[in-house]
Each structure stands twice: as C-alpha cells, then as structure tokens.
Amino acid sequence: MRDRIPEATVARLPVYLRCLVDMSERGTHRVSSDQLADAAGVNSAKVRKDLSYLGSYGTRGVGYDVEYLIYQVRRELGLEQDWAVAIVGVGNLGHALANYRGFAERGFRIAALLDADGGKVGEELGELTVDHIDDLDRVVKEEQVAIGIIATPAPAAQEVCDRLVAAGVTSILNFAPAHLQVPAGVSLRKVDLSTELQILSFHEQRRAAVDLVRQVAARNREADAGPRPPAGD
Amino acid sequence: MRDRIPEATVARLPVYLRCLVDMSERGTHRVSSDQLADAAGVNSAKVRKDLSYLGSYGTRGVGYDVEYLIYQVRRELGLEQDWAVAIVGVGNLGHALANYRGFAERGFRIAALLDADGGKVGEELGELTVDHIDDLDRVVKEEQVAIGIIATPAPAAQEVCDRLVAAGVTSILNFAPAHLQVPAGVSLRKVDLSTELQILSFHEQRRAAVDLVRQVAARNREADAGPRPPAGD
C-alpha cells in the first residue's frame, strides 16, 4: 500500500472536496493549488503536499482537473460507497442530526434512530421510526451500520459506546461531553460544543486583557504628554 | 504577561476542566497528573506540561488540589464571567443549539436568536423570541453579545459572518459547511459535521482494505498448506 497519509491531511481532504464540488457545480474544470488554497483557507504549499500524498494528479504549469481530483479525493476518503449511520439519542441534537440534509448529500444514510427512553420509541421522524436501544444488535446487522453517532447525555455515553462496539460498529462520532474508551481497531471522534465556546472565550478574554493594557498605556501617555496625544497603533 | 499558551494546550483545558468538575462533584479533592490524564484520555506528561503553562499549581509528591485547579483553569479560559451568545439561523441545528443545556451550565447565555426568514421571526423558543437578522446591531449592543454562532445554510454564512463582525462580535463559531473569511482580531472556529463523518469513512475504508488483504493472505496460506491453518494474528 502507498505511504500512510498524515492525519492532518486526512482532516483537510473533506474541505478540499467540498471546494472542488462547489467549483465543479459552478462550471470550473481546472484549478491551481493557489486557487484551491484560497477557497479552502490554507496556503498553496499545503494543498500541493496534501494532494501529493494521493498521487501525482496535477499537471505542471497547468493545475488540477477538478472532476478527476474529486474522483481521487472521494476514493481516498472511502466515499465511493454509501455508509449506513445509526444515531443513538433522539433528543434535541439527535433530532437535528437526523434531519440534517448534509449527511445524505455526502453519502451518509441515516439508517436507524435509537433511544433508551420508551416514550420516544416508535416516534416517527421522516422515513424512520425510533427503535429501542436493545434492538441495536439486530439493527446494526440488518442495516450494515458502520458508523454510530452518540447524541445522548454524558452519563449514558460510555455504555452506549460499548454497546455499539459490541454490535460491531467500528466508527463512532461522539457528541456527548465525555471522554470515551474504545478498543483498538475502533475509530472515535468527538465534537464538543461547549469546548468550542470555551476556546473562543479564552481568546476573547485575552483580547479584552490586551485592550485594557492599551487603554491604560494610552491614559498614561495622555497624563504624561498632556491632552490630545496622537492616535497610536 | 506570561508566556503564550500553545493553542493545542488551550484546546485541552476545557477537557481537563470538565474532568475536574466531575471529580469535584464526586467528592475528590486531590488529583495526580496520572489520574487526570486517564480521565481526559491523554498521557500524564501532557497534563503536567499543559498545567505548567498556567503556573506551578501542583505539589510535588502529592498532586493537584482539584478546587484550586478548577479555579485556575476557569480563570485562564476567561470563564469567571458569563458570555452572551447570539445564534443566527434557527433551523434544526439552531433549535438544538438554543435548547442545549450544556451552554448555560458552562456560563454561555444564549441572549438572542436571529433568522433572515420572516416566517420564523417572532417564534418563541424557551424564554427567547426569534428576531430578524436586521436587528443584529441593536441586539448585539443591548445584550453585549461577544460570541456569534452561525447555524445557517452554507450560502448565507459569509454574509451573516460579515454582519456579525460589523456589529462588533469578535468570536464566531461556524456550523455552516463553508470556509469563512474574518478580519484579523476576530476568532473563528468551525464545527463541520460532514467532515467528521468523512474522516471516519477514511479510516473505516482503510480497515476494510486491510481486512481484505488479510483474508486473501489467509486463503493463500490455506491453499499452500492444506486445510486448517493455525489462526494467525
């Protein structure tokens, strides 16, 4: 097999793919690393290095063929096939995820919704009916579910995760704010909404602190130099 | 000011914080870097290095005081104050985010919901009423909104982003699958649901490929060695 693709590159391929699909839909058939870099919000050296891990699909002096590159990126990401996804936890977030159009558009078929709450079992949501979590094994087998999404409260997440793994699911996307353990051979990714806001808070606060220092400095200058100091940078 | 904290460390502080709060609620008052590392799913050297950026708050031979560490991490992340958040786009995802309890619990007050769709304006959601996006300036000023969440479709995202920035919002969390431009001095973070699934797809596919190679290899061994070869690893 070809040399392993760095994880950082894998994480950017979906972004490139989206840009390429946009371009293709707008009728663009050729793209340079510079243009793709602009669209994706990275620099062109990164684009070239990332794409070079897939193979030499560009033409020197010309650029990349958009359709062909889409094909190659999709192949590399395993998007030639559709994947069946099960969502566990049909609260607010589970609902939103179940209704999210973007999944189906990109080849991720929501094949099952499950919940531990008997009150939710049987609820209709689009074409799907909510199943009880105890049916997980059966559903995973019947629908060939490869990816599980955990959208439960944090305390339930690890048990749900274990049951998904036991049922044969080998990729898990966790929205519960908890750190989950999975055995080797299972991929786990996490989306943590509060964490994102807390990271923003950190930067927001630092800006506020810097502003404060500036203001004080400005006031000192004012006091030293008398009224109307020139506006600094 | 103290030496800059690496971005990778900032991204982990919220995780540590959650673990510490959990521990505190369970009555644990002291923690070693090993225990915290276990809880957070990282290794202990990382924990120690990360925490050392905040200062020397541990005790050699003993560990860290949970409450004190919580205080320090919260302070560093700017969580001593509450932040007002505006959500733009009240579709499925916007709804789910507006109802998400985790935000309020961690000091992020949803102060406003906005949408461009006149049909949604006036809709009640908990204590809030959906405002029209044209009221953004007023709302940001009245509520002192510091953080904006974009939960619109991709085509609307950049314009919404520009309007948030123009209104004085300096931190933005983007859920729309689009790359946004912001001026320097504005923090932007992105959560891309499809991207996450596509990354899982990559690994899922690779596993399938490896399995296939193994199966073929096993079948070849079988053919060479006759029936019942010993199960390899």
Place this chain on the structure above:
DNA sequence: TCCTGTGAATTCGTTCACAGCC
C-alpha cells in the same frame, strides 16, 4: 518514595524554495 515541573530529544506538521515538466 511519590509526583511535579521542565530541559532535552523526538516526532509530527508546515513552509520554503526550487528542480522539473508542461
């Protein structure tokens, strides 16, 4: 003895800069 705090070593990721091909 136990566990933190941190330089040093290492690994991983990004960017530079240019040879090579169109």
Place this chain on the structure above:
DNA sequence: GGCTGTGAACGAATTCACAGGA
C-alpha cells in the same frame, strides 16, 4: 512563464527522563 511535486529547513507539539521538592 507557470505551476506541480518534493527534498530540506523550520517550527510546533509530544514524549522522555530525571532533578528536586513534599
């Protein structure tokens, strides 16, 4: 002349390993 593909240089993040304080 233009743009890719890629070694080499650089920088960031992780991990090692141990000195030093409780």
